[in-house]
Amino acid sequence: MAKSGIDTTRLQHLARAYTESATFFAALDFELFTHVEGGAGSVAELADAMDLLELDAERLVTACLSLGLLEWQNGRLANAPDAARFLVKGEPRYAEAWMTFTRPDVDNWFRMSEIMRSKREPTVLGMYADLTVDQARAYHSATYSIGMGAGRLFARTVDLTGRKKLLDLGGGSGAYSINAVKTYPDLEAVVLDLPPVIEVTKEYLAENGVSDRVSTLGADFTADDFPDDVDCAVMASNLPIYDEAVVAKVIKKAHEALLPGGEMHLVGEMVTDDRTGPLDAAMWGLFEALTGGAGKAHTIGQCRGYFEAAGFENVSDEVFVPGILHRVFGTKAG
Ligand SMILES: C[S@@+](CC[C@H](N)C(=O)[O-])C[C@H]1O[C@@H](n2cnc3c(N)ncnc32)[C@H](O)[C@@H]1O
The missing domain is CATH 1.10.10.10 (Winged helix-like DNA-binding domain superfamily/Winged helix DNA-binding domain)
Structure with a gap:
């Protein structure tokens, strides 16, 4: 040295x-x-x-x-x-699909300077606007291989005893819902995701034998209404896809949809308030520059702020998967 x-x-x-x-x-x-x-x-x-x-x-x-x-x-x-x-x-835990999930993006990462210089106007849905069922199937073979572990962790970490129905916003393969209903025998769930994704969600629900307890709803959570018979909600691993205004709006809609006394969990790739990490969360935010979307890395403080502005009480946060995911949660007044 x-x-x-x-x-x-x-x-x-x-x-x-x-x-x-x-x-x-x-x-x-x-x-x-x-x-x-x-x-x-x-x-x-x-x-x-x-x-x-x-x-x-x-x-x-x-x-x-x-x-x-x-x-x-x-x-x-x-x-x-x-x-x-x-x-x-x-x-059983083979995760090659997730490990190579972002491999097709390699060329674009090395074109980042060129893409940023083009100053193209970001769109709300970015790469999710024109998703086909086949693309969704490939995408979720990857998320399922890693999401089932996160879903198991969620069901172990968050006590949903007594809850009746979970709203899984952007639930993808249904990994969180599948594990939640398997852990809590009285719980039902509804996975809300974009219509092409829902076709794939149904396949994973059937494969896991939970189609009778987990329903699906093809919708865009930035624009469409939420079911109003739910007493808990989770939104996992899609935080950096959207900007502050959209995430705040989705959290507010979830608060409005929840039954009195309900709870909401945002599990996302958040950075600390001084934006010094975790690196992985920062990189998911930076990736959005390559997709044409308006997303970015959000801080833990910002996420707590979306909850508080929406009207949630007892807002709190904790590390979910160290270095990867953080969880912000709150309850709706009873
Ligand atoms: C990385 S996946 C996470 C899936 C699942 N929550 C998990 O953790 O395994 C992000 C999901 O958010 C969904 N999503 C993104 N934008 C959405 C929107 N506007 N409306 C509904 N779903 C959306 C995507 O289709 C995708 O299924």
Whole structure:
């Protein structure tokens, strides 16, 4: 390190951070972690399993060891615990679809300067305006692979005992509703999402055997009415898609729709009030620049403000998934 304690290493890392994503995607393409779990524990065995030159297999293995995705166990290659849990094909928590969800955006990330210079006028719905059912199906095979974990966490963290009906705003695959009704036998839910998405939601509800307790509503939450027979509401993982005015409006509509004494939970990619992180939330906000939407990263304080302005009481917040999601919640007066 330079005498001043200031050097270029962090900046060099930033300049080449894309190499880490590219390595990760290649390892997923070659099903490296699946082969390791299947017993390929040396470079030669992996080269054979992945049908690669041994030289390239060695390069990839060295990079994955350095990334902490692989480790040594008794002289053999093994998966790191998260790689073993989420990157092995056929395992219940396999999340390749989510890990590569944003891969098609890579070119646009590297065109960010050009896109920003064009100063195009953002639209409210952005990329969601012309979604087809097939696009929604591909999109939600990814969100489902990660959303089920978040949905389980929500049902474990939030006590919905005594609640009768959950409104799942922008519910996508229905991951939150599926887990909520499975956890609370007296609860029903309604997933509200854009009409093409709802076609896909129905498939996940049927697959999980909850179609009789979770209904669907094809609607645009920025413009359409909400059901008014609900005593709890959740809106998860769509916060950065919209700007302050839209999020405030949606929270206000939810407050109006809730029965007296009802509760609302906003689970979103929020940054701290001084906007210094988490990085992931900031990046989801920045991504909106590439989509043509008006969305951005919202702060925790802003989100609490939307609740308070809507009339919610007992407004509070807590970390939901560290570094990824935060939860703001409140109740409607009884
Ligand atoms: C990242 S997904 C999250 C899905 C689900 N809440 C979860 O956490 O698994 C965001 C969802 O918000 C939905 N959405 C975005 N804008 C919407 C709108 N204006 N009206 C209804 N749904 C919307 C999208 O279609 C998508 O299903």
